[in-house]
Amino acid sequence: MIKRFSLLLIIILSAQVLFAQSQDIYEKYGIYRSPFRVFINKFSWTLTTGYGLTNYKHNLAGYYFYQDNFGQQILRNDQELPTVFTGYTNWVSDPIPGAEVTIEDRFEVPYQYLPNPVNNPDLRNDQYLVDADSIDLSFANQMATIPILLSVHYNIKDWRLGLGFQYEKHFIKSLEPSVNQSVIRNYDMGFKSSRRIKWFGLVGYKFYEYWDYSFNAELQVGASNPGPQINTSAIGIGQKLFVNLGVSMERNLSEYFRIIVRPSYDFKRYTINIPDGTDIRHNNSAWLLSVGVSLNFPEIPRSPMESDHVQLKHVITDPKSGKLMEVRGQPIWKKQNPKVGENHRKLWRYKWRNKRKIDPY
Amino acid sequence: MRLFVFCAIVAVLLLESSCGGDDPTPERVNDSQDSLIIRHLDSIGVDYQVDTTGIYYYPIELNPTGKSQADGNVLSVYYSLEVLGGQLLNTYDSADGDPIRVKQGANAIYPIGVDRSLSFMKEGEEWVFIIPSKYGFEDYNSALIPENSILVFHPTLEQIQNETDIQGEDNMKIIAYSDSVNLTDTVNYPLNQPEFLTNGTIFKRLAAGSSPNAPQPETGDTLTITYTAYLPYQKNEPFDLKHASNANPFVYSFNTNEVITGLDAGIANMRQGETALLVMPSLLGYRESAVVFPDYLSEEMVDRNTIPAYASDVGPYEVLIFEVSLLQIN
Numbered sequence: 001m002i003k004r005f006s007l008l009l010i011i012i013l014s015a016q017v018l019f020a021q022s023q024d025i026y027e028k029y030g031i032y033r034s035p036f037r038v039f040i041n042k043f044s045w046t047l048t049t050g051y052g053l054t055n056y057k058h059n060l061a062g063y064y065f066y067q068d069n070f071g072q073q074i075l076r077n078d079q080e081l082p083t084v085f086t087g088y089t090n091w092v093s094d095p096i097p098g099a100e101v102t103i104e105d106r107f108e109v110p111y112q113y114l115p116n117p118v119n120n121p122d123l124r125n126d127q128y129l130v131d132a133d134s135i136d137l138s139f140a141n142q143m144a145t146i147p148i149l150l151s152v153h154y155n156i157k158d159w160r161l162g163l164g165f166q167y168e169k170h171f172i173k174s175l176e177p178s179v180n181q182s183v184i185r186n187y188d189m190g191f192k193s194s195r196r197i198k199w200f201g202l203v204g205y206k207f208y209e210y211w212d213y214s215f216n217a218e219l220q221v222g223a224s225n226p227g228p229q230i231n232t233s234a235i236g237i238g239q240k241l242f243v244n245l246g247v248s249m250e251r252n253l254s255e256y257f258r259i260i261v262r263p264s265y266d267f268k269r270y271t272i273n274i275p276d277g278t279d280i281r282h283n284n285s286a287w288l289l290s291v292g293v294s295l296n297f298p299e300i301p302r303s304p305m306e307s308d309h310v311q312l313k314h315v316i317t318d319p320k321s322g323k324l325m326e327v328r329g330q331p332i333w334k335k336q337n338p339k340v341g342e343n344h345r346k347l348w349r350y351k352w353r354n355k356r357k358i359d360p361y
Numbered sequence: 362m363r364l365f366v367f368c369a370i371v372a373v374l375l376l377e378s379s380c381g382g383d384d385p386t387p388e389r390v391n392d393s394q395d396s397l398i399i400r401h402l403d404s405i406g407v408d409y410q411v412d413t414t415g416i417y418y419y420p421i422e423l424n425p426t427g428k429s430q431a432d433g434n435v436l437s438v439y440y441s442l443e444v445l446g447g448q449l450l451n452t453y454d455s456a457d458g459d460p461i462r463v464k465q466g467a468n469a470i471y472p473i474g475v476d477r478s479l480s481f482m483k484e485g486e487e488w489v490f491i492i493p494s495k496y497g498f499e500d501y502n503s504a505l506i507p508e509n510s511i512l513v514f515h516p517t518l519e520q521i522q523n524e525t526d527i528q529g530e531d532n533m534k535i536i537a538y539s540d541s542v543n544l545t546d547t548v549n550y551p552l553n554q555p556e557f558l559t560n561g562t563i564f565k566r567l568a569a570g571s572s573p574n575a576p577q578p579e580t581g582d583t584l585t586i587t588y589t590a591y592l593p594y595q596k597n598e599p600f601d602l603k604h605a606s607n608a609n610p611f612v613y614s615f616n617t618n619e620v621i622t623g624l625d626a627g628i629a630n631m632r633q634g635e636t637a638l639l640v641m642p643s644l645l646g647y648r649e650s651a652v653v654f655p656d657y658l659s660e661e662m663v664d665r666n667t668i669p670a671y672a673s674d675v676g677p678y679e680v681l682i683f684e685v686s687l688l689q690i691n
Contacts, residue, residue: 107669117651
């Protein structure tokens with residue numbers, strides 16, 4: 001399906017490029033431009049990174065929660081809990097049966113005497129069993145996230161349509177219980193970091209422009225694949241979908257080059273299957289702030305002649321082919337047809353240490 | 362520059378939204394309670410002192426020549442306890458029985474302000490202590506004790522002992538009990554005479570095992586036992602019957618510090634299938650246990666994980682009796 005869509009897109013875009021070229025001034029005066037460059041110029045390539053906070057959260061509604069000195073387990077609460085039972089551990093990443101538990105108070109008669117008994121921390125770390133429904137128990141924490149995004153999109157007037165890839169590194173902390181923190185320990189996922197790999201399609205719309213700035217609402221929809229720390233075979237079908245809503249704020253340094261700041265919010269979650277037939281939904285929504293660059297490959301090259309100091313786009317005769325060709329006089333991060341001083345708004349004499357010099361030149 | 366400022370604002374807003382709201386600085390309950398306590402003390406016109414923890418106190422009866430706690434920290438006390446400006450929680454005096462025995466300074470008394478208060482006293486003295494909530498019941502809340510209550514603790518220290526004294530007392534109690542129930546009587550107890558083990562426990566075989574050569578437990582063995590536990594002269598009111606029947610035996614690892622020392626020490630003399638009576642001194646049982654003032658809150662404090670569960674069954678320095686059947690050794 002995706003392949004078909006991509007093929008159709010390429011055909012339409014190619015036809016549009018060829019059609020547009022046939023109507024313009026370049027044909028009229030026989031000025032050569034590389035069709036590949038013209039085609040690729042229509043696409044904006046974006047690379048960003050930044051920082052985010054991914055909220056790992058799940059609610060244990062429908063489960064008993066058990067904790068002792070050795071670990072934490074859950075067990076469905078739609079049945080009476082026997083004195084001896086086996087629950088499940090690792091219910092965030094890879095649910096597996098835990099050690100067999102026998103419910104008993106290790107400080108009842110005839111168990112051993114406890115020195116310093118009042119408020120002894122061992123009393124709190126011993127067996128604790130609760131129906132999570134009765135206390136609305138959930139676990140949550142926010143994990144630092146480093147996203148690295150690479151995307152490409154095609155601009156159609158104020159709209160943009162594209163595809164992208166994002167790698168996310170999550171720095172994992174233990175999840176904190178929502179209630180009874182003095183008794184219930186944090187849930188330790190057992191790994192210090194995790195990753196997500198996202199593939200997505202994007203659609204955007206430029207809703208505001210101010211001088212060199214443009215503001216684009218963007219929607220990303222795609223699949224978010226967890227790293228090897230999470231047992232993907234335990235995740236329910238269709239649980240990898242994510243939606244990201246963001247605003248791409250772009251400073252257009254030139255026709256080809258932009259600096260981007262993109263705050264966004266990620267909606268994503270997954271449901272993990274517990275071997276007893278139940279499942280738990282995990283919410284992984286995230287705030288992300290990305291900074292990066294976006295560029296369009298220029299449709300014309302820099303002038304090949306070292307002695308050519310023309311600042312604007314201009315037409316030359318290619319010394320090799322003898323054809324007329326249009327070339328640039330500026331690097332891609334500067335305006336290609338600048339007004340006087342536009343690319344040098346701050347005079348050299350006012351830059352850096354020159355400010356303190358009487359005659360910096 | 363504009364871009365930089367814009368980015369900075371966005372970053373600050375984003376980070377701000379990600380931070381959970383910090384709890385507001387908690388009210389310093391102790392500070393506000395100081396003024397309440399001082400107002401109370403001024404109203405009754407006594408000369409008072411205050412210690413570094415904020416416990417205010419004044420003597421009712423002093424005994425400068427009395428025994429000090431340098432001689433021991435096992436204290437026998439009578440007391441009354443009330444909430445300042447509230448209800449009387451308990452009064453326990455000579456009409457109610459023997460004084461309550463506690464071990465001071467062992468973190469075995471709750472509220473902890475009571476523990477600290479008792480440290481100021483000499484034998485024969487009577488004091489009043491005003492205990493701020495931080496050293497009282499803190500955030501515990503009930504009809505009798507509102508949250509952050511200030512306590513008025515009024516103890517009389519009857520006796521100061523040390524644990525050597527207690528050990529001697531226990532030995533006397535055990536012998537007296539043995540005599541009172543005629544453990545040497547071979548008509549009622551035909552198997553053999555009671556053995557006085559070196560650790561102070563009496564071991565008396567009540568029923569023979571399947572064979573004289575049945576196995577004896579070794580360290581690390583998993584034992585299956587049934588037992589009934591009671592205090593001397595309270596056989597009819599055992600405090601632990603949970604594992605009295607074969608249907609619900611108690612299974613544990615022998616001699617691995619899992620159960621009280623006296624139980625392991627007694628069972629070490631048994632063979633599989635035997636039943637025996639063990640009378641053990643408190644130092645092999647639950648020693649100073651844990652005491653809650655007033656005692657009727659003990660079970661609630663067990664539920665709140667403030668004291669261990671055994672403390673609601675066994676008081677401080679209690680001689681314990683176990684009738685144990687050793688069903689299986691694995």
